[in-house]
Amino acid sequence: MALLEARDIVAGYGETQILHGVSLVVNEGEIVTIIGPNGCGKSTFMKSVVGLVQVRTGSVTFRGADITAYPPERVVRTGLCYVPQSANVFPSLSIRENLEMGAFIRGDDGRARIDEMFGLFPDLARRPTARAGSLSGGQRQMLALARALMLDPVLLLLDEPSAGLSPAIMGLVFERIRDINATGVALLLVEQQAREALRLSDRGYVLSGGENRLEDRGPALLDNPEVARLYLGG
Amino acid sequence: MAGIYAVFALGLNVHWGYTGLFNIGIAGFFALGAYTAALLTSPAADPLLFEEFVFAGDWAQLGILDLGIDLWFVLALAAAGAACGVVALLIGYVTLRLNDDYLAIATLGIAESVRLFFLNEKWVANGSKGLYQIPQFLEGWLPSDKYNYLYMVVVIVVLAVLFALVQRVMKSPWGRVLRAIREDEVATAASGKNVFSFKLQAFVLGAVIMGVGGALFAHHIRFVSPLTFDPLLGTFIIWAMLMVGGSGNNLGAILGAFVVWGLWVGARFLPGELADPNFRFFMVGVLIVAVILLRPGGILGELRRVTRGRAGRSAVRLDDG
Amino acid sequence: MAAREVTQGWIPAFAGMTRGFGKGLPKGEGVGRGLRALRAAVQRLRATWSPGYAVAAAVAALFVLGFLPFVKMGLVVNGFVLGAIIATGAIGLTLIYGNLNFANIAHGDYMAMGAYVAFFVVTDLLAAVGIQGQGFGPFTFGYPLLIALPLAAAAVALGAVVLDVVVYRRLRNRQVNAVVMAMASLGLAIAVRGLIQIIWTGEKLQLPRESRQVYHLPMDIRIPPDSIFIAGLAVVLVVGVYVLLTRTKIGKAMRATADNPDLARVTGIPTERVIWATWAIGGGLAAIAGVLLAVFQAQLLPSMGWEFLIPLFAAVILGGIGNPYGALVGALVIGVSMEVSTQWITPSYKHAVAFIIMIVLLLARPRGLLGRSN
Numbered sequence: 001m002a003l004l005e006a007r008d009i010v011a012g013y014g015e016t017q018i019l020h021g022v023s024l025v026v027n028e029g030e031i032v033t034i035i036g037p038n039g040c041g042k043s044t045f046m047k048s049v050v051g052l053v054q055v056r057t058g059s060v061t062f063r064g065a066d067i068t069a070y071p072p073e074r075v076v077r078t079g080l081c082y083v084p085q086s087a088n089v090f091p092s093l094s095i096r097e098n099l100e101m102g103a104f105i106r107g108d109d110g111r112a113r114i115d116e117m118f119g120l121f122p123d124l125a126r127r128p129t130a131r132a133g134s135l136s137g138g139q140r141q142m143l144a145l146a147r148a149l150m151l152d153p154v155l156l157l158l159d160e161p162s163a164g165l166s167p168a169i170m171g172l173v174f175e176r177i178r179d180i181n182a183t184g185v186a187l188l189l190v191e192q193q194a195r196e197a198l199r200l201s202d203r204g205y206v207l208s209g210g211e212n213r214l215e216d217r218g219p220a221l222l223d224n225p226e227v228a229r230l231y232l233g234g
Numbered sequence: 235m236a237g238i239y240a241v242f243a244l245g246l247n248v249h250w251g252y253t254g255l256f257n258i259g260i261a262g263f264f265a266l267g268a269y270t271a272a273l274l275t276s277p278a279a280d281p282l283l284f285e286e287f288v289f290a291g292d293w294a295q296l297g298i299l300d301l302g303i304d305l306w307f308v309l310a311l312a313a314a315g316a317a318c319g320v321v322a323l324l325i326g327y328v329t330l331r332l333n334d335d336y337l338a339i340a341t342l343g344i345a346e347s348v349r350l351f352f353l354n355e356k357w358v359a360n361g362s363k364g365l366y367q368i369p370q371f372l373e374g375w376l377p378s379d380k381y382n383y384l385y386m387v388v389v390i391v392v393l394a395v396l397f398a399l400v401q402r403v404m405k406s407p408w409g410r411v412l413r414a415i416r417e418d419e420v421a422t423a424a425s426g427k428n429v430f431s432f433k434l435q436a437f438v439l440g441a442v443i444m445g446v447g448g449a450l451f452a453h454h455i456r457f458v459s460p461l462t463f464d465p466l467l468g469t470f471i472i473w474a475m476l477m478v479g480g481s482g483n484n485l486g487a488i489l490g491a492f493v494v495w496g497l498w499v500g501a502r503f504l505p506g507e508l509a510d511p512n513f514r515f516f517m518v519g520v521l522i523v524a525v526i527l528l529r530p531g532g533i534l535g536e537l538r539r540v541t542r543g544r545a546g547r548s549a550v551r552l553d554d555g
Numbered sequence: 556m557a558a559r560e561v562t563q564g565w566i567p568a569f570a571g572m573t574r575g576f577g578k579g580l581p582k583g584e585g586v587g588r589g590l591r592a593l594r595a596a597v598q599r600l601r602a603t604w605s606p607g608y609a610v611a612a613a614v615a616a617l618f619v620l621g622f623l624p625f626v627k628m629g630l631v632v633n634g635f636v637l638g639a640i641i642a643t644g645a646i647g648l649t650l651i652y653g654n655l656n657f658a659n660i661a662h663g664d665y666m667a668m669g670a671y672v673a674f675f676v677v678t679d680l681l682a683a684v685g686i687q688g689q690g691f692g693p694f695t696f697g698y699p700l701l702i703a704l705p706l707a708a709a710a711v712a713l714g715a716v717v718l719d720v721v722v723y724r725r726l727r728n729r730q731v732n733a734v735v736m737a738m739a740s741l742g743l744a745i746a747v748r749g750l751i752q753i754i755w756t757g758e759k760l761q762l763p764r765e766s767r768q769v770y771h772l773p774m775d776i777r778i779p780p781d782s783i784f785i786a787g788l789a790v791v792l793v794v795g796v797y798v799l800l801t802r803t804k805i806g807k808a809m810r811a812t813a814d815n816p817d818l819a820r821v822t823g824i825p826t827e828r829v830i831w832a833t834w835a836i837g838g839g840l841a842a843i844a845g846v847l848l849a850v851f852q853a854q855l856l857p858s859m860g861w862e863f864l865i866p867l868f869a870a871v872i873l874g875g876i877g878n879p880y881g882a883l884v885g886a887l888v889i890g891v892s893m894e895v896s897t898q899w900i901t902p903s904y905k906h907a908v909a910f911i912i913m914i915v916l917l918l919a920r921p922r923g924l925l926g927r928s929n
Binding site for chain 2: 658660722725726734735737738739741742743744745746747748749750752753756757862864865868869872903904906907910913914917918
């Protein structure tokens with residue numbers, strides 16, 4: 001059953017239209033990756049799903065409910081969490097406070113969940129009072145993931161989780177993504193590291209010029225000669 | 235009077251309407267212009283004051299030369315403009331590089347400092363008592379009861395000249411850059427324009443116009459004191475004029491000045507509570523907020539020459555004039 | 556393997572130092588606990604540390620040491636009291652600045668409104684029900700003022716929230732830029748002041764007061780008891796704000812929203828509620844600052860708020876916009892400078908002094924003394 005279904009999304013900023021009708025499906029427990037050239041609207045698509053960018057026409061359905069017009073703070077409550085590409089932690093808050101904010105709309109104080117997160121990301125547990133602004137890129141990315149997981153999401157949207165990281169740390173992030181998925185959370189990724197991402201994805205989409213270009217199983221996309229030529233650097 | 239205010243509205247339009255500079259210290263330039271003109275054209279108020287000028291060094295030299303000599307009116311206007319221009323240059327040089335909001339605070343600071351200066355430095359301008367009997371332009375040509383008509387013509391001429399000037403300037407490539415800065419500073423900088431330098435020029439130009447307005451005011455009222463330039467009549471009401479008339483539109487600025495001044499004066503004849511100056515004060519604020527909320531373009535709005543829209547609602551403006 | 560590498564990044568030297576430090580000492584139970592607490596404190600300090608604090612501390616120290624020999628201590632003390640008032644207003648202003656991202660030009664007039672509401676409560680409301688009193692303890696004002704203070708704070712806090720709903724929220728939804736927001740606040744500043752003048756006229760007013768003995772301290776310091784009240788209340792409020800920002804959920808959410816409003820929204824933080832809380836706290840603090848200012852100056856004027864804007868903003872900018880601790884430091888620096896300047900120049904130039912300090916600082920450190928680099 002489709003968990004998230006976006007149909008013919010048209011969106012943009014001001015008078016510039018960036019998405020000209022993008023459709024996409026994420027099923028329960030899947031990892032889905034969107035790849036495409038710079039400026040094709042990958043990030044805009046994610047933002048329009050979570051409500052940061054207004055959808056002009058088209059619809060977004062999540063777990064059977066139409067969330068197209070929901071503001072972001074309401075989208076989160078439906079079990080869909082989002083990690084932006086950059087600036088994805090609160091720099092002046094400590095690690096623990098960042099996680100507490102992640103738990104803002106939980107019924108409880110989230111303490112148990114924070115401990116779980118510390119178990120999943122041992123790095124974060126080492127200095128819970130450190131300001132997030134003082135963390136390295138990899139640590140920030142981990143914290144951002146942990147923050148988004150505080151709400152036990154059903155679907156996690158990650159915008160370029162590997163951006164700006166060294167290859168070693170990048171590998172670590174992908175490892176964590178796999179771990180998260182293993183707990184039953186579905187993931188939708190936007191990635192520049194198309195090869196890496198497609199390898200661990202169930203399915204992938206290729207976006208170009210604000211429209212769908214291709215859709216296939218992850219490994220199949222990797223083998224597609226056109227994709228390889230266009231987006232994987234040969 | 236409305237004509238004089240129209241001059242200020244024009245000056246503010248150069249700042250806010252065209253360049254997006256947030257000046258909340260118009261009163262400072264107002265006072266500076268008025269005092270400069272008054273000092274240059276007035277005879278020494280009394281011998282004691284004259285003595286003090288002599289001891290006060292270089293600045294006073296200027297004073298001695300000019301005191302008692304009825305300087306040509308136009309020169310006074312120019313000097314008033316120049317004085318404001320210099321101050322604007324200094325203050326703009328410091329603050330225009332920074333966040334927009336800082337400029338607001340800085341202009342507020344100038345206004346306060348100018349006021350305090352004229353209030354406390356009695357040797358300059360008689361302190362809180364102010365300067366009076368400022369000579370008028372072409373005094374004696376007409377009997378004093380008719381003089382106001384003559385002066386009205388003078389104001390209108392000055393206003394027309396400034397209007398033509400600003401209008402011309404804003405249509406020039408220079409004016410286009412200013413509007414571009416207002417719309418999107420980063421993009422303008424990216425296209426190779428020195429944003430800071432353009433902003434500074436616009437700030438100075440607007441300030442010069444305000445200085446001229448101040449000088450016109452001084453010669454009209456014939457009396458200036460620090461109390462004349464309170465934030466209400468010196469700053470707030472001018473903002474209301476520009477907002478009502480339509481920022482970014484010179485005709486709108488002038489129209490707004492006449493409309494708001496008309497309301498201001500007209501309200502005096504309203505019955506009872508409504509004539510209370512405090513109520514009018516309150517209404518000036520409400521008017522500004524209402525215009526921002528309901529009709530961001532003012533009465534006239536800006537005639538769009540560039541077919542590029544701003545993000546958000548501001549594209550709504552020129553719908554039905 | 557890779558995980559190891561990441562952990563190397565954790566400021567290893569410093570962490571190692573504290574660990575080693577703990578080991579080398581006797582392990583008495585009490586001592587151990589004390590040490591742990593100490594280490595935690597050090598850690599917390601390190602967590603919030605930034606070079607800005609060092610600079611600020613150095614500047615403050617130089618400031619004090621350099622001038623001390625030439626300055627009348629009484630003025631310094633007065634300056635701290637004035638600084639406390641500025642701080643009470645500036646902390647609210649900087650929170651609003653940080654969270655809503657625009658300069659609230661109406662803040663001074665919110666202060667004035669607070670003072671007038673308190674005046675109304677004391678002279679009309681409470682007097683009408685027979686509560687009257689003058690010269691409470693060693694202070695010039697009566698205990699009714701203590702009742703009026705929270706009422707004024709609540710009234711202005713409520714007013715600030717209502718104005719947000721009526722005006723600012725609509726502008727936010729329209730996504731106008733910061734200058735238009737500031738413009739609207741200018742309009743509200745005028746309207747609030749106009750309202751004050753309609754209700755209470757433009758004349759000078761005085762809270763009912765009684766003359767009181769001034770405390771004499773060594774070094775020729777004279778402190779009116781009122782000043783002690785002002786400083787004490789300001790300290791309580793500052794501590795209160797600190798606790799609120801660091802210990803409560805809404806306070807942390809306020810800091811998070813100030814950091815990154817969009818991220819706050821996708822995290823599920825109800826940013827509108829956070830903004831209301833910010834207005835309520837900022838407005839309440841402004842009202843109290845207004846009352847304290849009225850006590851300090853022994854009079855109320857409709858223009859008192861507008862004129863206080865310069866020191867307020869000077870303190871905010873000095874401390875780095877959005878940083879409440881910075882605003883506190885900035886307020887004290889500005890307050891002391893303003894008072895001490897009167898030793899050499901006419902007191903009426905006080906506000907110009909605040910302005911000049913601000914300009915000089917903007918030239919030297921455009922992001923403020925405690926400004927973050929980002």
